[in-house]
Amino acid sequence: MIRFGIVGCGHIAKKHVAAIDAVEDAQLVAICDTNEERLKEFAREGVTAYTDLADMLKSDVDVVAICTPSGLHAKLTLQVAEAKKHVIVEKPMALTLEDADAMIEACAKNGVKMAVVHPNRFRPAVVELRRQLDSGAFGKIGHANATVRWNRNQAYYDQASWRGTKAMDGGVLMNQAIHNMDLLLWMMGEVDEVSSYAATRIRDIEAEDTSVSVIRFKNGALGVLEAAVTIYPKNLEESLSIFGERGTAIIGGPTANWIKHWSFADLNEEEAEQVKQRVEQDPFGIPGHQCIIQDMCDAIREDRAPIVDGEAGRQALSLVIACQEAAESGKPVKMDDLKKRG
The missing domain is CATH 3.40.50.720 (NAD(P)-binding Rossmann-like Domain)
Structure with a gap:
């Protein structure tokens, strides 16, 4: 044992x-x-x-x-x-x-x-998405989109003094969206550059409650990342979308557990429906x-x-920090500049 x-x-x-x-x-x-x-x-x-x-x-x-x-x-x-x-x-x-x-x-x-x-890497829908990427079914990737539209009301933050602080919580990217960001990196590969905006619009907290970023990956593909904990009145959506020359896939729902769109040049409608149904039979799978x-x-x-080792964890953290620094400075952040810190 x-x-x-x-x-x-x-x-x-x-x-x-x-x-x-x-x-x-x-x-x-x-x-x-x-x-x-x-x-x-x-x-x-x-x-x-x-x-x-x-x-x-x-x-x-x-x-x-x-x-x-x-x-x-x-x-x-x-x-x-x-x-x-x-x-x-x-x-x-x-x-x-x-x-x-x-x-x-x-x-x-x-x-x-x-x-x-x-x-979240172990979710059935995510496993299917990674399998399609590895098979080359998308062809050349054009862009990807990661969205976290959730609700964490003021009572949530007031429940514990560390929540919403920069020193202990880190904000919506660090504490809520980082799982989705990990998936984005796992699917799309290394990031070249990030531009970002962030704001504390609605919650009475120190860290940001809303963030929007644009990403350029090293393979040339683009990405859009949206994260907020201000959605009324409850969690609305967590999604991951990938768009390629020969395939489109969208995983979504209140949490990214369901296949919302699954279309590939080398996959007929019946085969695509079979994948959807396989996921829908057990969308949560073995708990992550x-x-x-x-x-x-x-x-x-x-x-x-x-x-998911320390290096994988560092990659997700690097993307969070790049988005935060780009928002704070108002300038794009190169990921290679962050790597040099280590």
Whole structure:
């Protein structure tokens, strides 16, 4: 059994618990939070509770899942890596590239693996989309579009003091849209340049609640990224669209779990409908967090990098930071300039 510990017993930790319980060769043995009341919610037989991460790291845990506010991810990852424990860190892996690089370096130095939680890659519709891209069915890609039109009302931000702050939350791109941005990068490849606008239009928060960006990829394709948490009265749409010379695909819905359009020159209508129906039968598939946990167990046994490793997490973070810096400066940002920082 691969023994797991969780630090940070907030909302997202519940998904990690369910995922660990669902993986046959994973076992939850420890939880950690400075809030003893939260610990009680997760307490059960066979799981030791800690209020100090240093104490938990002295135990026999193999992997630690970091589920704290985003601004604490880097500090805790370094602590876990130095204790020779593998790391699963929630998104975003960090709020700065300097922290991300330090995390990657610490894990490499200590011979431990790091996975970043970008679970949307495992959605059935997303898997089908990636399969079409890999097959060359789109031909030359013209452009892509990623949209997150969600609602996070003021009560959501008022519920926890860290939400909506630049130091701990990071804004709509960092905290909500980064999953969709990860998918955009996974499908389209490296980014050359970004131009962006951002604003705090409706929510009473420090960070932005609305962002619109234009992207040029290194392969010449263009992209448009729209993200907002101001949609009334509830989540409206998360979508990913790719347009090529021989194919058009749109994945959407309140979350990007359904195929909305699927048209390819080498695929007749009946075949396209079969793909849609296959996804609609089980649009959510195996929960993404469960896939991340299973992959970490497999990566440890096979001595390989996790599917969504630190470098993948850094790419998504880089795009977020590029959009934020372009919006702040009013000038395009070259991704190669960000790479030089590391």
